[in-house]
Amino acid sequence: MTEEASIFVGGGGEGHAEPQSLLLRYGNRHGLIAGATGTGKTVTLQVLAEGFSAAGVPVFMADVKGDLAGISAPGSVTHKLHEPFMARAKTIGLDLQYRAFPVTFWDMFGEQGHPVRATVAEMGPLLLSRLLELTEPQEGVLNVAFRLADEEALPLLDLKDLQALLVFIGENADTISTRYGLVATSSIGAIQRRLLVLENEGGAKLFGEPALDLADLMLVDAQGLGRVNILAADKLMQSPRLYATFLLWLLSELFEDLPEVGDPEKPKLVFFFDEAHLLFQDAPRALVSKVEQVARLIRSKGVGVYFITQNPADVPETILGQLGNRVQHALRAFTAKDQKDLKMAAETYRDNPAFKTDEAIRDVGTGEAVTSFLEAKGIPGIVQRTLIRPPSSQLGPVDPAYRAQLMVSSPVKGKYDAVVDRESAYEKLRARADGAAKAAAEAEAAKAAPQASPWERPAAEDDGLRNARRYDGGPREAAPKRSTAGRSDSIGTAMAKSFARQIGTKAGQAVVRGILGSLFKSR
Structure with a gap:
């Protein structure tokens, strides 16, 4: 692919930069979408997901607020934001055409999507x-x-x-x-x-089973569009640790199962990790270290990981340094800590002599962002103030009946x-x-059964004994006593003895399971 193979993100307009795009060949170099609540992160996420899908790249993302399902339906002229969207499109020189994208709905609880x-x-x-x-x-x-x-x-x-x-x-x-x-x-x-x-x-x-087949997350439709996998997470978010652990497991399975592809022309899959701070919140250092290694190595398997969070400080510096494509929406600096976080966020960008980065991050409005995308040879681009383009698909949730209709026609139905x-x-x-x-x-x-008396022996047995004495002349041998040792053991003791015999004779068969891939194997 050429440099023109890219996703148009925004730009243009008075006081703003030239059009800003994310080059597909650097789509697996990971990214960050950050900003305070209500500054436009969801729209940016939807725009990037549309762009990857249009390029034939499957996408996985969690819908934590229930408003990403609209990517499955085209935008509408009756939508309340239609006029503002058209005005924005004209400002940045975009010919906005409404369209839908292929979607597969998933839900851990099996209510709003296929069970996972x-x-x-x-x-x-x-x-x-x-x-x-x-x-x-x-x-x-x-x-x-x-x-x-x-x-x-x-x-x-x-x-x-x-x-x-x-x-x-x-x-x-x-x-x-x-x-x-x-x-x-x-x-x-x-x-x-x-x-x-x-x-x-x-x-x-x-x-339980059937367990998720990762191949079902990497499908394209008949027109070559990458399917957008949307995990319903509004209910799942009531258990934040369960949400974060599940997504981390999914990321680790991708790392373990996918083959090395080097530097592909475009990613094989793009993984959006919304509410990323939950992944690192109270996480032990060993776990953060492994996540860092996965983030560094999984790009060679063609997977791009994009973290979405309110503040870049939510992501450890070791991981933040690996995120090459960045969209920073507004950060508010109301406290001393906020001002410190704002300054730290600004320091991670390549300076633009036209403005101060920290002031730009503080002052950008809703739908506007400070952006930096990797350029030729993977060099970080100069930070730019960018008007984010409107999405082509519907902004907001879809009707439950429409969702059910899409699930009926789903390739994994x-x-x-x-x-x-x-x-x-x-x-x-x-x-x-x-x-x-x-x-x-x-x-x-057997212990409770009555024992036979010597006086009640069968006649044939008595004849045999008499014959033995007649020819041998020797004394009668005592009959062996029946042993009951061990018969009164409890069930737990019996199981313990059986178990002890098994582990004493069996060689352990170590089964390597997918915990952040081979990185979690003992070295």
Whole structure:
């Protein structure tokens, strides 16, 4: 592709720069959309999503306010913003044509889109610990659980699988602690309580099968337009940690599964991470470090990541430095901290001698922004004041009936609707418990059965003994006593013994799961 292969973002007009565009070949160099509430971030996000889709690049984004679904419908002359949009288009020299873009709706709760799920094993212990807000000892117990699941061939697909495995570990804590270190029952109880809270928040619907196929996020329609995947997140945002963990998991799966492509002519997928501050809020340093590595390396797999947040300071500097394409809407400086953040934001741009960057960021109006896009050879462009172009699609939500109609014609219709509950850890552990209970019952029955008296031996057996004495002349051998040792063991003890034999003879099969790709493997 040539330099003309780009997304027109805005510009033009009195007091503003030449038209500003994002070059597609640098679309995987990541980006930032920042600004205070009500300054136009949503419109900028929609404009960029339209541009990528028109170029044949699939897009994934979360709709946290319920107003991004309009990208599936064309803009209208009856919309209240039609006249202002047309005036803006004339100012920046844009021939605005209304059009719709292909959309696939997703919803973790299955209400406003196709259900989206992951298995517990795919989520892995690190992200699950982050989701459950576990302490370090509790996270250690969770790691033991995942290790046992691997070695004992106990698939962890949904929450009941994990809950059943934790019960098993609690019943056999002594045996397991001998092999893996102390497993405190108090930590197991704490994890179970956190899982209960997650269930009450609706988080159980995230886990299960069929799990999301990443290929379904990377589709194009018959006209070659990239499909825009919109995750309904207005309800999901009631559990911010669940929202952030799910998006981070999705990003990690993309990193792990996609092949290296180097520097493509255009991205294979663009991922918009709205409310990005939730990803880093109270996150442990180790997790932030891994996110930094993923952000640095995933671009070589053709994925562009764009963070949307109110203040650039919400994003750690190590990650902020990797965001080459930036749209900065207004920041208000009402407090000393605000002024400091404003100054820091201005320092990250390449200066323009025509104005002071910090003053421009403070003074731009709604729908206007300070922009900087990568130029030839990936050099950051000089900061410019830019009027953001109006979107071609509808601004705002769509009618529920229209949404339902699009879901009926969706390319993934019916693929994720029905939950599949195949045999996994829960069923296998229950079968073990049932088997142990049956064995214990048989042992008790055998113990309680009356023993045969020597005087009640069958006649044939007595004849045999007499014949033996007749020919051997030796004394009669005592009959062996029937042993009942071990038959009165409890079910838990029987399971523990069985388990001890298994882990003593089996070589552990380590299953590497997708936790921020191979970066989370021990080195």
